[in-house]
Amino acid sequence: MKLGLGLYRHLLKPEHYRFARQAGATHIVAHLVNYYSAGTLPAEQAGGGSWGIANPHLWTVDELAALKADIEAEGLKLEAIENFDPGQWYDILLDGPRREEQIEGIKTILRHMGTVGIPVMGYSFSLVNVWGWSKGPWARGGAVATGWIRELAPPETPIPNGQVWNMTYDPDAPPGFVSPVSPEEIRRRFANFMREVVPVAEQAGVRLAAHPADPPLPVLRDTARLAYRPELYQEILDVAPSHYNALEYCVGTLSEMVSDVMDVYESTDTYSRQGKIAYVHLRNVHGKVPHYHEVFIDEGDTDMLRILEILYRNGFDGVIIPDHVPEMTCDAPWHAGMAHALGWIKASIQALERYCVR
Ligand SMILES: [Mn+2]
Numbered sequence: 001m002k003l004g005l006g007l008y009r010h011l012l013k014p015e016h017y018r019f020a021r022q023a024g025a026t027h028i029v030a031h032l033v034n035y036y037s038a039g040t041l042p043a044e045q046a047g048g049g050s051w052g053i054a055n056p057h058l059w060t061v062d063e064l065a066a067l068k069a070d071i072e073a074e075g076l077k078l079e080a081i082e083n084f085d086p087g088q089w090y091d092i093l094l095d096g097p098r099r100e101e102q103i104e105g106i107k108t109i110l111r112h113m114g115t116v117g118i119p120v121m122g123y124s125f126s127l128v129n130v131w132g133w134s135k136g137p138w139a140r141g142g143a144v145a146t147g148w149i150r151e152l153a154p155p156e157t158p159i160p161n162g163q164v165w166n167m168t169y170d171p172d173a174p175p176g177f178v179s180p181v182s183p184e185e186i187r188r189r190f191a192n193f194m195r196e197v198v199p200v201a202e203q204a205g206v207r208l209a210a211h212p213a214d215p216p217l218p219v220l221r222d223t224a225r226l227a228y229r230p231e232l233y234q235e236i237l238d239v240a241p242s243h244y245n246a247l248e249y250c251v252g253t254l255s256e257m258v259s260d261v262m263d264v265y266e267s268t269d270t271y272s273r274q275g276k277i278a279y280v281h282l283r284n285v286h287g288k289v290p291h292y293h294e295v296f297i298d299e300g301d302t303d304m305l306r307i308l309e310i311l312y313r314n315g316f317d318g319v320i321i322p323d324h325v326p327e328m329t330c331d332a333p334w335h336a337g338m339a340h341a342l343g344w345i346k347a348s349i350q351a352l353e354r355y356c357v358r
Contacts, residue, residue: 065116256285278318280318322338
């Protein structure tokens with residue numbers, strides 16, 4: 001099992017690569033979307049409005065190769081790109097008039113990634129993306145963390161026209177809202193998308209890796225969501241069975257799910273046993289939707305060492321990154337929070353490799 005660090009676009013700089021390496025990471029997961037984030041989103045940004053302007057630009061071979069070279073120059077490997085830009089695929093999500101053109105765009109991106117040698121593309125097939133988070137001093141010692149608490153979320157308005165994934169792709173869109181999307185309809189859109197792009201992912205040698213619905217609610221802002229219970233993750237895999245149709249396995253989101261079929265440990269066993277986990281987001285939480293908040297990795301409801309042991313015993317050999325982390329009280333809250341999580345994961349991997357027989 002390998003330790004990685006996820007970096008938002010504004011953090012893709014040599015000093016953050018060096019920070020990752022110093023903390024013992026060997027791999028980077030890079031976000032190229034230009035959403036605001038300093039590790040966690042401020043509540044006012046998470047709750048409403050737009051996070052920014054979506055960008056339809058298709059990442060070129062040269063751009064991706066330069067990113068990879070910069071990361072390798074600091075002694076690390078680029079494991080994955082995380083998230084398509086809403087500008088690249090809004091009409092795939094919305095089933096709009098530019099869908100065919102944008103499907104070709106997604107295929108182009110996958111081919112470019114294959115050419116450069118980036119093994120994984122993480123994505124989240126959702127119209128809403130994350131929404132309605134709040135922040136509070138909810139982690140150990142009053143560290144500020146993200147949560148989803150129904151009473152603290154803003155009124156659940158539909159998605160305004162011209163927006164998807166909390167970002168604006170058309171500032172001149174007419175007033176009004178995106179039409180409601182049923183569970184059958186979101187499944188249909190997803191299945192059609194996967195049937196077209198998975199063969200290209202196979203040719204390119206790039207694994208598509210699906211994030212579950214975050215927060216894991218069945219419907220948000222009038223739009224149905226895909227994997228909001230652990231057992232529904234299987235539907236994502238079964239739509240287009242392939243090694244290249246895999247999971248961006250988010251332990252925190254799975255811990256937040258309400259299910260009487262499968263808990264987070266059974267889920268981790270089920271999907272790692274199938275070899276379907278491309279990489280892991282590791283974070284701990286307290287509570288479940290619609291009332292949970294994030295905490296430090298070594299507190300909260302989920303026994304993270306047990307999760308890592310299941311992954312290890314099932315032969316998972318991919319990258320594990322901390323997800324968002326609580327902000328520690330100091331001059332560098334994000335760095336301290338990340339360093340704490342990275343150190344904890346690194347020590348746990350070392351302990352499993354030394355003491356756990358598989
Ligand atoms: Mn996640």
